[in-house]
Amino acid sequence: MRAGLIASLAGHSAILFWGLLAFPDAESFSVPQVESLPVDLIPVEEFTRLRIGERTAEVRDVAATQPSETEVEEPPQPTDRPGESQVEQPTPPTPSPAPTPAPEPQPVADPEPEPEPEPVAAPEPAPAPPPEPAADPEPAPEPAPQQEAAPAPQPIVTSVAPRTKPAPPRRTQEPPREDLNTEEIAALLNKVEPERQQGNASQEPASLGSRNGAQNVRMSQSELDALRGQVAACWNPPVGAVGAEELKVRVQFNLSQDGQVSGNPRVLNSNGNPAFGAAASSAVRAVMRCQPYSLPIAKYDAWQEVIINFDPREMIIGG
Amino acid sequence: METLVQSTLAAPEHELSFFALFWQAHIVVKIVMIGLLAASVWCWAIIVDKILLIGRTRRQMTRFETVFWSGQSLEELYNTLHNRVNHSMAALFVAAMREWKRSHEGQRPAIGSLQQRIDRVMDVTIQREAERLENRLLILATVGSSAPFIGLFGTVWGIMTAFQAIAASESTNLAVVAPGIAEALFATALGLLAAIPAVIAFNKFNSDVGKAVARMEGFADEFSAILSRQIDERG
Secondary structure, three states, rough: OOOHHHHHHHHHHHHHHHHHHHOOOOOOOOOOOOOOOOOEEOOOHOOOOEEEOOOOOOOOHHHOOOOOHHHHHHHHHHHOOOOHHHHHHHOOOOOOOOOOOOOOOOOOOOOOOOOHHHHOOOOOOOOOOOOOOOOOOOOOOOOOOOOOOOOOHHHHHHHHHHHHHHOOHHHHHHHHHHHHOOHHHHHHHHHHHHHHHHOOOOOOOOOOOOOOOOOOOOOOHHHHHHHHHHHHHHHOOOOOOOOOOHHHEEEEEEEEEOOOHHHHEEEEEOOOOOHHHHHHHHHHHHHHHHOOOOHHHHHHHHHOOOEEOOOOOOOOEOO | EEEOOOOOOOOOOOOOOHHHHHHHHHHHHHHHHHHHHHHHHHHHHHHHHHHHHHHHHHHHHHHHHHHHOOOOHHHHHHHHHHHOOOHHHHHHHHHHHHHHHHHOOOOOOOOOOHHHHHHHHHHHHHHHHHHHHOOHHHHHHHHHHHHHHHHHHOOOOOOOOHHHHHHHOOOHHHHHHHHHHHHHHHHHHHHHHHHHHHHHHHHHHHHHHOOOOOOOOHHHHHHHHHHHHHHHHHH
């Protein structure tokens, strides 16, 4: 028995010793570094939907499809720039109530915010533009869409001209936002919405969509924002040009899976403005300079073909 | 909008070597581990001992059989063997021969029930030999059946304490959970380590002892037949 015990003890201690040598510390798994994506908690309504494209759908300004966003985020817009907001509103009588709340919160911006003068001023626009085209970008495109709306800004612009030039349009929106109370905004929104109906037939017009027509592939708003922000960072908008604010450039480009732009970006729209060529090339340059784009591979279907609206006022992306 | 950023928490450093696993464990788990280690040592001691014993017994039986069937006189064989300490078949032979001798000593040989007495003596000897061979085999059986449960107890206890620790640290990160569970599982590993050889060895030795006893019984029957013939011839 003693021999067996000795042999057993020797064997166990040998195994323990071997265990010390052969199993030092467990080696950690080599885990591939996972990209951490910012996660936004957003209501479902804010999802941009990519729907199956309809061949018959017309190419339209994506800016027009974004009313919900602009309404919520920038309610004071109509009050701030009555002339501009009216561009989208073909119905003449309604705009007058909309801007009326504006004068109280914003005495500096528009000395003559009253919409009543607009129809009165209508005959005058022709002479007005020539003196201040260099000063203000607004007048050039406006006369085309609407007669009553267009004249309105000119009297305003003449007075505001020195102020608006250095400051990009965004900045002019900020002061009223602070002053307005929410009830006023709500009242305003209620009035504005029916007018918009005419301009934008629906919140989600049939888009050309992605080529594959995957119905369930969606880019979340934050991903679109990320792409938009990335492109915007590389973009030098043609600020000084005449009517620079209206120089919307619609660029379509294809992305490969690693986020590189494949092929050449195409400019989809055109404009009579002589500065449009410069704006278009600046937009294309921005797209090329910003690559590679980091977008979720899983949704490649959704972003393999991207259309971006380069709008000097705000960049808006269409799928 | 709330922005949640997934962050990879740095895993706390934990050694996972044998001794680290042992020292980090709860006291109950430690006791279980020590007990299992002792059981394993004891089992292997028995295993080594039994391997030697059964091998030796087999060799002795073979040698005795060759000597017995070599045609040598039984008296001579008894004279050479009866002063030694004998095992297995030799012990059987010596016990039977001693009973035979005693029955023929004295004025009136007691031959009437000599055959029965010899059989009984040999049965007793076989039982004694079988007991010697089977000695401590029950320990192997016990360890083999109970060690997994003991290890499982250590594991359950370790996981219990690990979960309590997790609840206290309020983190469900796997890096927090893993070391405690690794420690706990170490107890089950030890239990299996002790149990598996014990079960295998028990089964093997059980059949070996059975074979050896059967061989001795065969020899006993044969020897009994020889003595019976002698009794009848002399009577």
